[in-house]
Structures are given as structure tokens and as C-alpha cells.
Amino acid sequence: MINIKHVFFDLDHTLWDFEKNSDLTFEKVFKKQQINTDLNAFLEVYRPINLEYWRLFRDEKVSKKELRYGRLKKAFDSINYTISDDLIDTIAIEYIEYLSDFNHLFEGTFEILDYLKDKYQLHIITNGFEEVQYKKMKSSKLLPYFDAIITSESVGVKKPNPKVFHHALKVANANQENSIMIGDSLEADIFGAINIGMPAIYCNFNNDVKTSDSYTSITSLLELKQYL
Template identity: 65%
Template sequence: MKIEHVFFDLDHTLWDFEKNSDLAFQKIFTEQNITIDIDSFLYVYKPLNREFWRLYREEKISKEDLRYQRLKTAFDKINFSVSDKLINKIAIYYIDYLPHFNHLFNYTFDILDYLKEKYRLHIITNGFEEIQTKKMKSSNILNYFENVITSESVGVKKPNPKVFHHALKLANATANSSIMIGDSIEADIKGALNIGMEVLHCNFENEMIQTKDFNSIKSLIEIKQYL
């Protein structure tokens, strides 16, 4: 069947999470007079954040634990003493500041302008409910999408098939008329494949991929080769 619906992930796919996150931390560290090298902190924090997000996605930790533990563990690893009060303050400020930085990946507007003339566009994201729409408003991409489906609104997270089925129902779409585009092989690609959707993997880090079960792109503009 012909593709009619394009579902995008948001963070690490359209919205440049790493760049925006770095800027949010720089602002917080400056305001709170946290006297450690920001690059040293981020070097330790980023892989920890990915691991805690994996645990959160697998329902092994709560949202509150994710927010606290990723910071606490990072500070502990660089031997920087910080109170729970300050950690909780940083966690709150981070969520407040993050959506106000609006860097997108190259060609985001080009590809959305191209796709909107041919397809109905939607977002499926595991990101926190309270900030995903803010991110999209701040970066001026919200108006491209008919539906923004967050895992919190469904009650489970990608790759759980319930998220994808809910998104398809909301969009009045079928799996075989839809494609999922995202960066996470586990959450986006395998999750969508498991319910019969077409997929396109965003491999902007040019990582080695062991399977040929799906196509990958290194830039958003390459989507034109498939749609």
C-alpha cells in the first residue's frame, strides 16, 4: 500500500537534543555557580543519561528516579560533592530551560516542507509530556504535525506496540500505509517493524549497524530518496 502517514520521533531525530541539552546545562551551571568544567561533566553525564533512559523505557525506574539519578551518578563519578537540594534544583531548572533552546538538525525545515505536501505528518515520542510540545513550539515545527503522541499519554513507552497502535488509531492510519522515522533502533525501528510499519533509521552518528533489516540515513535530506 502507498505510504500516506509519516511518523517522526522528536529528540535526536528532528530536534537536536544533545546541543540543546548542553546549552541548558551551561546556563544552569553558570547561574548556580557550579565550579566544575562543563565538558568534563557532560562527558560523564551523556552515556549515563542514555543508560537511565533505557531503564526508564523498560519501566525499570520512575520518571523521578531518572531525573535525580542521572545527575547524582554523574556528579559522583567526577567526585563533585553536591547536595540533594541542589540536584533537585538542577533537575527542575533543566526541564524548565531545555525546551527554550531550539536547535534542529540540518534540513529539518526543508524536509518537513517537502513532506507536508505529500503526506500527513505526526510525532511519536518517549519524551516527557510537559516539555515536548514546548520544544516544538520554540523551534517552530509544531504546525507541521497533525498529532503529537507522547508515551506518557498512552501509559507505556516505545517500543511497546500499544504506543504505535494508539498513534495509528489517532491518525486514522494503518500500519502498512505508515512509516516511522527515528534514531533509536530499539524504540523506534524495532517497535514500528513489530507492528508492520515501514521504517527509516536516522544514523546521524554514523554508527556501525549489524543488520540489513532496514534502511538508514545520515542526513534528513536523504529522506527524499525514500519518500
């Protein structure tokens, strides 16, 4: 990878520990709103439902508003907890408001960014909501490391749409040959990059996906030192 000059990272599940921070946010919101149910039982059903809704959102099958309401409604229904639509809307708003209060990053995040920052230009490409992603990065002290931050909302489409990657390259004054994408989603990050001719490194942190010859796979961020 001697020609690489630009390193593009995904944010959630790649640098920013979404699951841990999300769980803590729900704990705060549930306590504030006096939601009388077992939090762990809720989270157990919410996590896959959230992933399902994000896939629908990525595929333009639900709106941002439908995602924020629908994932909560389906999760509460799954645990047979009766809750009003008004309270669901309140929880949805407070969840987004408080999410950036928690700043857990994956192990090795600052070490690898410090290692990379003097060798490459670092950028973010994220499908997350624009107003939330900047707050996350600021509160977790990630902002200073990155030159360009590209959100899908600013492009109008979401990864793996090629428009997102082409827009990101243009903003960063980069090209496919001197750039690499690092992320946790095979479909959105890895195949999205590969489909436009950009190499990619897959963050297989749970070590639950078989490796492939079409991309490099790592199980921890510090493994990037072997390649970059």
C-alpha cells in the same frame, strides 16, 4: 514506498538536536547555580549516564523522578563533585524548565518537513516527557507541521511497546501498511515499528551502525527525499 500516506517521526535526536540543546541548558543552569566544576568533564560522563537512565525508564525500571535525580547524582559522583540533594533537585527542575529555550534542529529539518508536508500527513511519536516535548516543538516552530503528537505518557507505556504504535495509528486514522516510522533508536523506533508491521527508516546520523535489510538507513534528513 508508494502506499505511504502517514509519516511518523521521533523528536529527540531525530529532528530536535537534543545533545546540543541539552549542553547549552546545562551551561545556563550551572552558571546560574554557580556549579564550580568543568562543564565539559561533567557532560562527558553525563551523556552515557543519561542514555542509561532513559533505557531504564523505557523499560519501566525507574520512575520519571528517579531518572531526573539519578542521572545527575551519578554524573556528579563520577567527577567527584560534592553536591547536596536539594541542589540536585533544583538543577533537575531548572534543566527541564530551560531546555526548550534552545532550539537547535538537525540540518535539513525544515527543508525536509516543507518537502513532506504537502505529500503526507506528518506525526510525532516520542518517549519524552509530555510537558517538555510540546514546549520544545512550539519554541522551535515545529508544531505547525504535525497533525498528531503522541507521547508515551499519554499512552501509559513507552516505545517500543506495541501499544504506543497502535495508539498512534488510531489517533492518526492510519494503518501499518500506509505508514512509516523515522527515528534514531533502533530498539524503540525502528524495531518497535517493524514488530507491528510498519516499515521504518533509521536515522544513523553518526554512521556508526551497520545497515540491515530489515530497515532503510539514512545519514542525513535530506536523504529522505530518495524514499518519500
